[in-house]
Amino acid sequence: MDLPASLLSELAETLGNAVLLDPSERLAYAYDNSRRQALPDAVALPTSAEQVVALVKACRAHRVPVVPRGRGTNTTGAAVPVAGGVVVSFERMDRILQVRPGDRCAVVEPGVLNGDLQAALAPHGLFWPPDPTSAAFSTVGGNLACNAGGPRAVKYGASRDNVLALTAVTGTGEVIHCGTETTKGATGYDLQRLLVGSEGTLALIVQASLRLVPAPTARRALRAIYRDVSSAALAVARLMAQPVTPSMLEFMDGQAVRLAREVGGADLPPEAGALLMIEADGDEAILAHDIDALKRAATGEGLLALDDAADEAARQRLWAARKALSPALRTLAPGKINEDVVVPVSRIPELVGGVQELALACALPIVCFGHAGNGNLHVNLMYDPADELQAARASAAMSQVFALAIRLGGTLSGEHGIGMAKRDFMTEAVDPATLMLMRQIKSVFDPDGILNPGKLLPP
Structure with a gap:
């Protein structure tokens, strides 16, 4: 879409020169680690929550999509602007605002790199448990958006288990404060845990208070x-x-x-x-x-x-x-579909056995590894993307992997999230009444549907 001149003027007034319009600059924000790609109409680089509020309100007034982005390490297409609009990159909101060892709490902006946070916490003898493979270059905001985990999740939990409070901007441009900076709280709904894993479809996280653990x-x-x-x-x-x-x-x-x-x-x-x-x-x-x-x-x-x-x-x-x-x-093939699924630990043999049968049926190598203590395995389907028949077999086989995980009492993802890659399988993983409730929650947070459209919830 072509953005209205009035919207571009509002964005320039709010962000100055921190709005990228040149196609070569926008291209860097067009894809994530899923290899999917769609060019945004503009890229905004806010430095404050106030700027995020202003740009969301401006985009809402013009019904323009807003797509939040960390560093694009997501593997499901959750950061790809498939409907165009404005990508909001949080790379300049990268401050560690507080480290409070006595409270085992750190307050950070969403663009802080997981690895940089860990380095800042080390002198205090503390760490933040989520440790995805991309920790050195993925952001805390991105980790929260997809509920990232990693190997340590078996003992320490994933992102959702290690956040105390969030400040976020809804699709109406309202600032909300969820949770409390205490390790216990029983005051209303648990909204901070709702926002974690919502992939930017409900609100844009602008500040996070994180639960820390002694190293x-x-x-x-x-x-x-x-x-x-x-x-x-x-x-x-x-x-x-x-x-x-x-x-x-x-x-x-x-x-x-x-x-x-x-x-x-x-x-x-x-x-x-x-x-x-x-x-x-x-x-x-x-x-x-x-x-x-x-x-x-x-x-x-x-x-x-x-x-x-x-x-x-x-x-x-x-x-x-x-x-x-x-x-x-x-060495097996030039292309790879890497999706994570999760099943009860006792059913890992059935999952791996079923995947091995699928590998024989589709005549493509499939390799399983991952976080056994959570039943969260990464299924790596190897194929040649240049071969149309292989690509079709690979896509069909991965669909069967998702169906197998659901049959075994598991679900579509343990830590990568849904994004675009698994969106169309949500109707198999979630019953109609629950899916309808998810849509209703989405409409409350984002009544005009501008936040990261096309992700997580099927059309």
């Missing part, structure tokens, strides 16, 4: 290698049933193990059919006890080897297999 003084890792996926899944169930909660519990299927060994050079036996990376953190004095408990739980039918990293160098060597996996995937 552990020590970490130790175990690597458990199993004959097959079923043996590894039974071990996951045992690990999660005993009192010591691992700080990480990562899974790799047989295909992933083979790639890590043959391509990545990881030291793994050829008969390995699945692998668990188990980590514990805490005080050095009790860590040995915790590791012993995790060893006992990991031991059972189908265990081929159990390796213990007694020091940091050994811990890094054990993690080498997992780190070797991502680059090894590219």
Whole structure:
């Protein structure tokens, strides 16, 4: 769409030269890590909540879409301006406003990088638990928008579990304050948790008060290698049933193990059919006890080897297999569809088994790995995007993966969110009455439907 001259004038008055109109500049904000692309009509770079309020009100008056954006690391197309309009990039709202160690709280603007926040908290002996793979260059606002998790979520929770309060701007340009900067609160509806994971469809987060956790003084890792996926899944169930909660519990299927060994050079036996990376953190004095408990739980039918990293160098060597996996995937095919699904832990074998059957049926390699303690697996379907038949088979197979996860009592996403990639499957994952309630909530926050249209909720 062509933006009205009056709107451009209002944006210029509010933001000065922090409005990008040149096509070459707008192109940098046209895509995210999903590889989807759509050119916005303008890009706004606000530096304050007041500017966000003014631009949302201006866009509402002209019925122009507003698409919030962090750093574009999202994999579902949630940051792609498919309806045009104005992308609101929060890259200049990147201040850490407060760190209050006594309250275990940090107050930040949405454009703060997760990695920069962690570095600022380290001298205080604290950290913010969400640790997605993109932590070094993803923003706190983006993490909150899709409820990012990461390996530590098994013990510490995802973004939604680690936010205390939010200040946000609704689709009407109203500023709302949700939650409280205390670890307990029972005053009305839990709106801050509603906004986390809403992908910018309800409101634009302009400030977040985050729940912090004391940094552990020590970490130790175990690597458990199993004959097959079923043996590894039974071990996951045992690990999660005993009192010591691992700080990480990562899974790799047989295909992933083979790639890590043959391509990545990881030291793994050829008969390995699945692998668990188990980590514990805490005080050095009790860590040995915790590791012993995790060893006992990991031991059972189908265990081929159990390796213990007694020091940091050994811990890094054990993690080498997992780190070797991502680059090894590219040897299978030039293209990849990487979607996360989540199922009850007890049903991981059925999920992986079903995915292996799909791989045979579509004649394309599919590799599963991810956060076993939450039942949250990343399904990586490898194909050649230049081959139209492969692309069609890949798309159909991923649809079947979503259907399989739902049949197993799971759902479409554990941490990547819905965006565009999974939007059309929401009718399968959510019953009609609940979906209607979601639409009604959307209409209250954003009555004109200008906030990130085309995402999360199906048409």
